[in-house]
Amino acid sequence: MATTIAVLSQKGGTGKTTTVRTLTDIFRRIGLEVLAVDLDPQGNLSDYFDVPPDADPTVADVLAGKSKAADAIHDGVLPANLGLAESELVLSGKMGREMTLRRALRDVKRRYDVILIDCPPALGLLTVNAVVAADYALISAEAQYFAMQGVEQALEVIELAKENLHPDLEWLGVFLNIADMRTVHSRDALTQLKERFGERVFKAAIRSSIRYAESAERGVSIVDYRPELGADYLGLAEEILRDIGMGDESGRVAALRDELVPA
Numbered sequence: 612m613a614t615t616i617a618v619l620s621q622k623g624g625t626g627k628t629t630t631v632r633t634l635t636d637i638f639r640r641i642g643l644e645v646l647a648v649d650l651d652p653q654g655n656l657s658d659y660f661d662v663p664p665d666a667d668p669t670v671a672d673v674l675a676g677k678s679k680a681a682d683a684i685h686d687g688v689l690p691a692n693l694g695l696a697e698s699e700l701v702l703s704g705k706m707g708r709e710m711t712l713r714r715a716l717r718d719v720k721r722r723y724d725v726i727l728i729d730c731p732p733a734l735g736l737l738t739v740n741a742v743v744a745a746d747y748a749l750i751s752a753e754a755q756y757f758a759m760q761g762v763e764q765a766l767e768v769i770e771l772a773k774e775n776l777h778p779d780l781e782w783l784g785v786f787l788n789i790a791d792m793r794t795v796h797s798r799d800a801l802t803q804l805k806e807r808f809g810e811r812v813f814k815a816a817i818r819s820s821i822r823y824a825e826s827a828e829r830g831v832s833i834v835d836y837r838p839e840l841g842a843d844y845l846g847l848a849e850e851i852l853r854d855i856g857m858g859d860e861s862g863r864v865a866a867l868r869d870e871l872v873p874a
């Protein structure tokens with residue numbers, strides 16, 4: 612049965628989609644079967660994985676009850692497009708609206724080791740569906756002013772989901788993303804996160820670099836494009852796998868890092 616992780620943040624531009632894409636690449640590299648779920652109507656994750664824009668059905672059809680999840684998976688991706696915005700509206704009027712994705716993924720969980728869900732840039736019904744469908748919620752925090760506020764808000768959604776809908780949901784933690792450690796903002800953000808959340812802050816922080824935009828444009832994973840930067844994500848992947856009880860797989864990521872980024 613797949614372990615499901617939702618990657619969320621209070622807003623857009625915090626590196627969520629890049630995180631889901633890169634973790635998917637890394638997990639697949641060590642031999643895991645990974646399903647990447649795009650829950651953002653902008654469809655950035657689907658684009659990254661080269662799902663054709665006219666792919667049909669999509670996650671919108673799954674949430675609308677028009678299609679089974681299994682039929683909407685294209686090469687390991689459950690894609691999204693702008694139609695998902697409409698689905699969210701339709702969904703909001705339905706009973707059990709927060710549980711829809713969870714129910715839909717039940718049938719496909721057996722086929723995968725890990726399911727990663729990329730959330731939209733708002734803490735609305737789609738993000739609630741993502742965390743309710745997940746075993747673990749992972750918060751991406753941008754290294755900026757007000758980072759703490761965003762993390763607190765995302766955490767509130769996780770707590771509400773846990774109390775009212777999904778008691779087994781676990782908060783995996785928060786990591787600093789798009790961080791420029793030369794700036795006082797980034798350093799302050801990390802200090803504040805550590806003071807507030809202690810052990811829940813991942814040791815790996817994802818450094819900011821123009822190479823991410825380039826690698827996205829070229830459709831190459833950062834792990835291959837600039838392994839020395841990809842090392843940040845390899846570190847994050849290692850910590851995540853360890854924390855969710857996949858110690859052997861975590862070790863395989865460590866070995867991959869030694870291979871890609873010789874000391």
Ligand SMILES: Nc1ncnc2c1ncn2[C@@H]1O[C@H](COP(=O)(O)OP(=O)(O)O)[C@@H](O)[C@H]1O
Binds near residue numbers: 620630790821827
């Ligand atoms: N570590 C990074 N350093 C610099 N730019 C990044 C980094 N990660 C992502 N980006 C860029 O920042 C933008 C937003 O990233 P994205 O992953 O789409 O965030 P979100 O999904 O939270 O909106 C994209 O243009 C992406 O290429």
Ligand SMILES: [Mg+2]
Binds near residue numbers: 627628629655729730
């Ligand atoms: Mg995104």
